[in-house]
Amino acid sequence: MNEKKLTAAGRLWIEIDGENFLGSGRIELLENIESLGSLRQAAASMGLSYRKAYYAVRSMNELAPAPLVELRQGGKGGGCAMLTETGRVFVEKYQKIAHQFVIFLTKQSAVF
Amino acid sequence: MNEKKLTAAGRLWIEIDGENFLGSGRIELLENIESLGSLRQAAASMGLSYRKAYYAVRSMNELAPAPLVELRQGGKGGGCAMLTETGRVFVEKYQKIAHQFVIFLTKQSAVF
DNA sequence: TATCGTTATTCCTTTTGATGAATAACGCGG
């Protein structure tokens, strides 16, 4: 039936009580926070406005059983952003299921 | 770690040459077209504007290797909309991988 | 030829979302 390339595609995220909690964008943000130590720089590094990044962190911290990111304002360097242990655990968990998802999609694409 | 309910959630669709082709909304529209025989009624039955439904059908028909929906204007009843054989095949295919996707998500949710 | 209910298309309004600018608050260090 084909000449064109048919593929199964999708998006995956984690919900808490039915509310959006962690998707690929937020995970990328968390990773950048971990490596850069600054929310502003993390946002800039992925072409995200600071405000959007800030609200994302707030939403994550409120939804999670414990905060994923610790934000400090003032002090040395003006402030900092750090991933908590809970944050690191969730990043790792997401990466695992995201990897399984890639496998799933390639498997389903074989149907066509 | 829990009191709150963590679940893996997601969306699944089919792409053709990297472009969005069939998602759950369009599949629902196709099903309603099949059962009602009218694009206008199919759109109304799922709270969709006629225009949006019409453009969705146009997009699908252009992307697909063969049209999924046949539209006729004028004549008995004013016109009609019918699913083609190709359309029925794609609906069935989508439903199968969508079912697999549900299984996948429940499996991944067990991680939490 | 007039009727009818649908398909086909355009236009305008509303609404939602994204974006950037601007500014306050903070606390360590000089």
Place this chain on the structure above:
DNA sequence: CCGCGTTATTCATCAAAAGGAATAACGATA
């Protein structure tokens, strides 16, 4: 006590999407 760079927050503006209204086109039927 002032400067610095960050976090924290509000405001206004612009773009994009959504929605509804209105109307033309169509062809079997009577």
